[in-house]
Amino acid sequence: MKMKIYRQQIIEAVRLEDVVQRYTNLYRGSKSGKTKRGKCLFHKDRGNALRINVTEQIYECDVCKERGDVIHFVQAIVGCKEFDAIRMLAEWYHIPVEQLENFTSDTEEKRKKESVSRLFSIHQEREFYFILRSLSFCQCNNPIFVYAHKLLELGVSPTVLPDTYSHISGRMLFPVRNGEGVLQGFVQYMGGKDQKRSVCYPKDLVNRHLLGLYHATDSIKKCRFVYLVWNNKDLLIMHTIGFTNTVACCEEELTFVHVRQLLYYINQVVIVYTEEIYKQVRTMKAAARLSFHGAEIYYFPLSQKLSSIFLHRQTKELEYFIRQSTRLIFLEKMKDYLFLQLEKIELLLNEICSFEEKLELRAKQFLIRKKVDKLSILLEKNWQCLYKTNQEEVKLSS
Ligand SMILES: [Zn+2]
Structure with a gap:
């Protein structure tokens, strides 16, 4: 009301x-x-x-x-x-809107509820670690699960579990930890073609946590940027081919909580996405949210799903493709930045300033233009090269 x-x-x-x-x-x-x-x-x-x-x-x-x-x-x-x-x-x-203050009474009640749930959570934590310990190695032949077990703790849960966890028993699970490494719950691995939402415990887990963040933190700090993907299959692929600075948002939207979690570690985010319109909407929303809270955004569009590229290519080639694309995406951003500087100089030149100042600005302009030209040539050449091998790959595989 x-x-x-x-x-x-x-x-x-x-x-x-x-x-x-x-x-x-x-x-x-x-x-x-x-x-x-x-x-x-x-x-x-x-x-x-x-x-x-x-x-x-x-x-x-x-x-x-x-x-x-x-x-x-x-x-x-x-x-x-x-x-x-x-x-x-x-x-x-x-x-x-002074009445807004009254609103906090509702949140107060929420807080009380939270303290009760904290007691419950100690008990729950024990159960979580029990499940984690009993996650067994996946027996299928796919070699990426060997990595996944090692890198991301993915495993199959026992078929018999306490009643509360019956819906995640006998399934392939991703354990989810918070930044400190404390186990928060489990998400079912979605590897197959069906696009249904994956089962998780607790229910709102993927709303509150980014998958793989804990396992990615060291790598994120080292690389000084993070890849953001949108499902746990892509997360697994990225980690397997060596991009361990990847996290996954398994919800349709990147929430405020996700943003805060991510920006605690890093402010450079490379968003990986495919170019369908509804996926663009999700991407742009995420980008708007991230940059609202101070992040630097880089877009990494893919012409097809990461999993299908992975199917048709050698791991090494895919690794090269991603590494090279990322490098070029960062350079594109630098070019944008230089263009912005040129615009600023143009504005300054139009304002009244002294002859000496003008000379200095012109010199600066010249230098930046030279840089931009060099960058443009380099980028065009490299994109073309990457695109060419990409095309040939597709032809070979089809
Ligand atoms: Zn629109």
Whole structure:
């Protein structure tokens, strides 16, 4: 009930277009000025697919169909709950929503419940470690499971388990640990073709934890970036071919909790994804959330699923492909950065400045341009090379 009142207060006080303009440029979308348009933040938009209805204060994307009001928008960007979005907007626009304080009484109750569950969790932890110890080595012939058992503790659970765990008995499981290494639960390994959501225990485990984070931390610190993939099969493949700085988000969306977990270790994130539109939406949402909280994002699009590339290629080749692509993706970012600098210099040159200053700026401009040209040639050559071998591979395999 209360939430409805706060929601109304915010919607009346904050203009949607103001908030959207914090993240993307908006243009007049109709003669009357009732609609505005801009680049959609929730898919890889090359046009201006995001429409904002100024009178109704609703946004909608023509392509990915993401829509809602100003609170939905903040929720989608930040990846937080409705209440947090309201609080954030109130803070940004200095809206005195004093009653918001009362809301904490509800959270107080939650906290009490949490302390009860803490007692329960000690007992649970023992059971968890019991299951972990009894995870047996997978007997199938696929060599990647040998690695998975060693690297990620993947194993088959016993067929007889306490009642609470009956739905994860006799299955291939990934143990999930938090950053300190404390066991948090188990996710079923999804290797087959069926796309159903994997079984896990506790139920909300994948909502709260990134898979493989604990096993990846050393490698993340060493490489100073992390690969983010979207299912546990891809996680396994990445770790097997040597990219142990990979974590998986097994939920459809990267939540605020996931973001906080990841950014505790690193702020450079390479998001691996395939280019279907709904996967783009997920990717862009994740990117928006990550960069909202200060991360540097790199996109790694794949023309087909990692698992199918893995099927058709030698491990060494796939490793080369990923390593080389990553290198080029980082260089692309550097090029973007240099372009940005050029733009800034151009702006400065247009402003009134002294002759000496102008000379200095021109010299700087020249140097950067030279760098950009060099980079462009290098990138084009290398991408072409990589793409060529890629094409040949596909031909051979088909
Ligand atoms: Zn869109």
